[in-house]
Amino acid sequence: MRTRLTDSVHWVECRGVNAYVVDDGETVTLVDTGTPFDGRRIAAALDEMGHTPSDVDRVLLTHFDLDHVGGFGRIVGLDAPVYVGPADAPLVARRERPRWTGRKSFSQLLTYPFLDAPTGEVRTVEDGDEIGPFTAYHTPGHTPGHVCYVSESLGVAFLGDLVREADGELVPSPWAMSDDTAQVGSSIERLADVAPPFAAAAMGHGVPFSTGGRDRLRRLVEQ
Numbered sequence: 721m722r723t724r725l726t727d728s729v730h731w732v733e734c735r736g737v738n739a740y741v742v743d744d745g746e747t748v749t750l751v752d753t754g755t756p757f758d759g760r761r762i763a764a765a766l767d768e769m770g771h772t773p774s775d776v777d778r779v780l781l782t783h784f785d786l787d788h789v790g791g792f793g794r795i796v797g798l799d800a801p802v803y804v805g806p807a808d809a810p811l812v813a814r815r816e817r818p819r820w821t822g823r824k825s826f827s828q829l830l831t832y833p834f835l836d837a838p839t840g841e842v843r844t845v846e847d848g849d850e851i852g853p854f855t856a857y858h859t860p861g862h863t864p865g866h867v868c869y870v871s872e873s874l875g876v877a878f879l880g881d882l883v884r885e886a887d888g889e890l891v892p893s894p895w896a897m898s899d900d901t902a903q904v905g906s907s908i909e910r911l912a913d914v915a916p917p918f919a920a921a922a923m924g925h926g927v928p929f930s931t932g933g934r935d936r937l938r939r940l941v942e943q
Contacts, residue, residue: 722765725920725930729876732765734758737787740922741765744874747777747852750800751869751878752788752924756834759794773797778851779840782880783866784808785824786831788924793836803851805858806844808865813842824863824899854878857911861904862893872916877933878923882907883940885926890940912937 734754742749781804810816818828847858921933
């Protein structure tokens with residue numbers, strides 16, 4: 721199912737997780753790729769927008785987890801460069817296996833054999849890098865290489881699993897699903913402080929918001 725959040729941003733409801741397609745009139749960006757079972761769903765959303773997977777100019781990955789990188793190898797024709805934080809990049813490119821330590825290690829090790837490497841080049845993003853209309857912000861905690869992408873011109877922030885929606889509000893990534901909950905809190909505070917204004921808050925889990933995004937993030941910090 722595809723839902724328009726803003727003029728440029730489309731929400732694709734996958735199996736328990738969200739992916740997003742951004743068409744700003746010049747480029748097409750896919751944000752996260754869903755689970756291994758969501759390839760056709762994302763391809764169908766692109767088709768509804770008048771595109772094919774080969775039209776995607778870039779993939780922005782918020783982090784390495786099955787439900788965010790599982791679409792690689794399942795979205796037929798996708799061959800765009802993939803942007804991801806340095807700490808998660810070796811896992812996405814399958815140059816390294818998940819580490820044994822940390823709360824997330826078991827689930828990542830368990831699912832790693834079922835994931836495909838992207839066909840496009842994997843490019844690491846540094847904090848503050850600009851990729852088209854998006855600025856990358858390192859927000860470790862859920863995973864060591866977690867990244868959020870904010871576009872002031874498009875009025876949207878892709879928050880990955882730094883936060884999720886619950887009962888109409890933003891809440892932090894939960895303890896059981898996070899590599900380091902203290903870092904999650906610090907990353908939320910920093911992003912709320914340094915990110916430019918944005919209306920739409922597009923997170924990995926829950927219902928995204930089309931308005932009031934930055935205010936909601938600041939309210940979470942206050943709480």
